[in-house]
Amino acid sequence: MSKLLEGRVAIVTGAGRGIGRAHALELARHGAKVVVNDYGVSLAGEGTTETPAHDVVAEIQARGGEAVVNGADVADFAAAEDMVRLAIDTFGGLDILVNNAGFVRDRMLVNTSEEEWDAVIRVHLKGHFAPLRHAGAYWRAEAKEGRQRAARVINTSSGAGLQGSIGQATYSAAKAGIAGLTLVAAAELGRYGVTVNAIAPVAKTRMTEGAFDTSAMPLPEDNSPVVAWLASEEAADVTGRVIEIEGGKVTVENGWSHGPAATAEGRWDASEVGPALRKLLAEAPAPEQVYGT
Structure with missing residues (x-):
């Protein structure tokens, strides 16, 4: 077994199936002790009687690793705090947080209901914020006590x-929000020894099978070696990055950045905006196409 993550403690959310399951198994394979979180819901976020996290924990333990089940709703603020506390109380601390939990309710924009919007934004965006907020508070307290992790x-x-x-x-809105959250968290938590990065994984999972032709898509586990390395102490100099993973291909994504600019003397006159902006757009690189267009 690799020693890359030996002695480190990790939480992986949404780890009962798919990409999250692959992450939990990979981190454990490299020596991490893992809190395997899964709320046990359907693809659309509806409750089920399934408990896939128990199977993942059993698999880790059968391989000689250490793991524990957590069934928290990661977007429940108090439950997310309890999840962080479970890692600390069970394994003596927390070093790694992999925010992965999510579901889809795909609709064209004009067919999307308020309930569908709220549910998806909640589990993805708040479901990243809540665990990160409580883990970040723990790491800040540790650093202030001279125990920076x-x-x-x-x-x-x-x-x-x-x-x-x-x-x-x-x-898309939720996932864009997560990219922005990653940048801010990296800037704010760096002083406490915390790096914050994001991946944009490509894989055949329950979430993609209904939306795309997945016959040639990579497997969930193809994403996990990148996560394992980012979770290691070796990756201390990498933070605030978004990395797309597609099988054996990794791409460092370039987010919003300042492009061509023009400056008026004082306030712009509306009649001058069109020619100036069209000139800038002609100089700027064309945006990448939206998927599905």
């Missing part, structure tokens, strides 16, 4: 959030 956060964005995706306005 080499803490790592790996969030889960998406190409839908970076380039957009037809029929996934809500999901």
Whole structure:
């Protein structure tokens, strides 16, 4: 067994199936003790009687690793705090947070209901914020007590959030929000020894099978070695990055950045805006196409 993460403690949310399951198994394979979180819901976020997290824990333990089940709703603020406390109380601390939990309710924008919008934004965006907020508070307290940890956060964005995706306005908005949250958290938590990065994984999962032709898509586990390395102490100099993973290909994504600019003398006159802006647009690189167009 690799020693890359030996002695480190991790939480992986949404780890009962798919990409989250693959992350939990990979981190454990490299020596991490893992809190396997899964709320046990359907693809649309509805409650079920399934308990896939128990199977993942059993698999880790059968391989000689250490793991514990957590069934928290990650978007429940108090439950997320309890999840962080479970890691600390069970394994003596927390070093790694992998925010992965989510579901989809794909609709064209004009067909999206308020309930669908709220549900998807809640589980993806608030479901990243709540665990990160409580883990960050713990790491800040540890640093102030002279016990700074080499803490790592790996969030889960998406190409839908970076380039957009037809029929996934809500999901795209949530994933774009996660990319922005990653940048701010990296800047704020760096002083406490915490790095914060995000991945944009491509894989055949329950979430993609209904939306795309998945026959040639990579497997969930193809994303996990990148997560394992980002979770290691070796990755201390990498933070505030979004990395797309597509099988054996990794791409460092370039987010919003300042492009061509023009300056008026004082306030712009509306009649002058068109020619000036068209000139700048001609100089700027064309945006990448939205998925599905």
